Amino acid sequence: MPFVDLHSADDFASIHYITNSFFGNVGGFDPEKPTVCILHPTFLDSSWLYAQFNDPRLDGEFNLIAFDMRVSGKSEARYSGKHDSWVDAADLAFCHQALRLSPFHILAMESVAISCALRFATLFPEMCLSLALCNVPAPTECVISIRPFILHLFVTARRALLTRLHCRLKWIYTAYDELVQTWCFAEDLESYEHVAMEAVTFTFGSDTPLDLRDDLIAYWETTMNPRRRQRVLEQANLVMNRTPLPTEAYPHITQPILIIHGDANEACPRKYAERMAHELKAVLYTVKGGGGYLSIPPGTASIVNQVYAKFVSRLPHTRSDPAVPSISTEERMREALALLESLTSTPGLHARDPRSSLSFCCLPDDIIQSQSEGLTAYRKGQTLAYLPLGPTGKPIRRYSERPRDDWFETQTERISYAGGRFFSEPAAQRKDRHLPLPQSEPMSPADNRLRRGTFTPSSVEKLVIKGSMAKVVTGSQPTLHKLFL
Incomplete structure (x- = not known):
């Protein structure tokens, strides 16, 4: 399998990649076709x-290459609290130079890939021909482009906007926090399948x-189970x-940009996609009815491929010569560190090791410390954690084939009610019974109040009948029949 090994004094990563060439490596690229680098979605x-x-439309017209990020797929790396999107951009630049790739177009899927693509285009513009971003995420804080001499006029308004934005986005971080905690410390198959289903609903x-x-659930059970909880956390x-892309980085992104958003x-x-399109002067295309992960469902994936192929076809044609x-790579990465220091106003970046992506x-130092402590805590007991796989290393069952022994079911209206499949008798025989069981009825979403019981103390008669069992049954049928009807 093709890998690119990145090693330095404080870091090691083995980055796996795939291509559409006959032999699965970059040596089989057609030099007459342009190259497209596709960045995979988050958690995949x-x-x-x-x-x-x-x-x-893509495989026949372009040389395609895709890298697994350092803690995704078949890539392996040393876990670190310093991992952010700037590190992912540096990994991509190291791989670009190690494989002697020509400048390529980038198609980025979802939040982590988009953050990496924007930073790569900022620090290494000569390696990137264009950007296509699918489903632009919301930033953690609002970044407003304001000239320095009028900045003081908007300090109060900006703080108020940040507060409102933080309140609106808080539910996303709460959901992620609960999902990750339950995901990494599941103790049985039912608990893991439940949280995995919640993750599917949240993302797709x-x-x-x-x-x-x-x-999806089978993939997560295999690659992101509780015994690999450090990978999930990172x-x-x-x-x-x-962190949001600094406003000072926008002038450095001069490539043609396409934003596809559901x-x-x-x-x-x-x-947020409209805001980024305005800031970067990008073309915005909206997919009607598109939700999360546009590149995977067949319907939206076909639309994305068509729109992207037309976008690249309008750009100047480029070759893919090595x-x-x-x-040297060390000198180029040192230049990128100096540029990053000027963009982020972080002192001492130019003096760091240019051979390390970290x-x-x-x-910030407090975030690095928090992430490092979290990785250390999640490592404890990791090898003894629950593993939702069988002896062959494959999932025990498909999620849809799980035993359904619960009484209540969730139907299309997201309302739980008792179904009739739990009765052993056929429906035709149940109709002939003298004591029909009451069937519950689903409530409409429009009903905003709970149904109240209508039974009173006088609704049930107290009968004491002495005699044989046949006499008891025969004598009590009319009363029970009247009660349930």
Whole structure:
């Protein structure tokens, strides 16, 4: 399998990648075709990009390459609290130079990939030809472009806006926190499947197809189970502790940009995509009815592929000849560190080790310490944690094939009520019974009050009948029949 090994004094990562070439490596690229680098969605890996790699509109027109980020898929790395999106951008730059790739187009899927793509285009513009961003996430805080000489006029208003924005986004972080905690410390299969189903609903929506839901849960059981809880936590940290792109970085992003956004995505409201399109002078395309992870469901994935193929076809044609660097990798990364220091106003960045991706970390010291302590805590008992896999290393069952022994079921209206499948007798025989069981009725969502019982103390008669069992049954049937009817 093709890997790119990145090693330094304080870091090690083995980055796995796939291509659409015949031999699965960059040596089989057609030099006449442009190259497209696809960044996989959050909490998934490059194997979930089959809708793009199997589409003739992309596979036939471009050289495709996709990297697994350092804690995703088949990539392996030393866990670190310094991992942020600037580190992911540095990993991508190291891989670009190690494989001698020509400048490529970037197609980024979801929040973590978009953060990496924007930072890569900022620090390494000569390696990036264009950007396509699917489902732009909301920033953790509002970044407003204001000239320095009028900044003091908007300090109060900006603080109020940040407070309102933080309140609106708090539910997202609360959901992530609860999901990760339950996910990593599940003690049985039912608990793990429950939290995995909640994750599917949170990321893809409540209308996820059954087959896709089963595949997602099976993938997470295999690659992100409680025995790999450190990997789960580090990926969640990228989302929960991300920082917005500095406003000073916008002038450095001069590539053509396409933003594709689903108008039914609750976690990523459309207004943030419109704001980024305005800031970066990008083209915004809205997918009607599109929710989360546009690149995976067949319907929205086909739309994304079509729109992206047309976008790239309008750009100047480029070849994919192997690049010959004019300067060494160490010198180029040192220049990127100096630029990053000027953008973030973080002193001492230029003096860090340019051979390490962790040198590009821009997280505050308290966040780094918090993430490091969390990784250390999650490591305790990790090897003895619950493993939702069978002896063969495969999931024990598909989620849709689990035994349904609960009484209440959730139907399309998101309301739980008792179904009739728990009775052993056929429906035709139950109709002939003298004592029909009462059938519950689902409430409509429009009903905003609870139903109240109508039984009174006089509704039930107290009967004491002496005699044989047949006499008791025969004598009590009319009364019971009247009671239930």
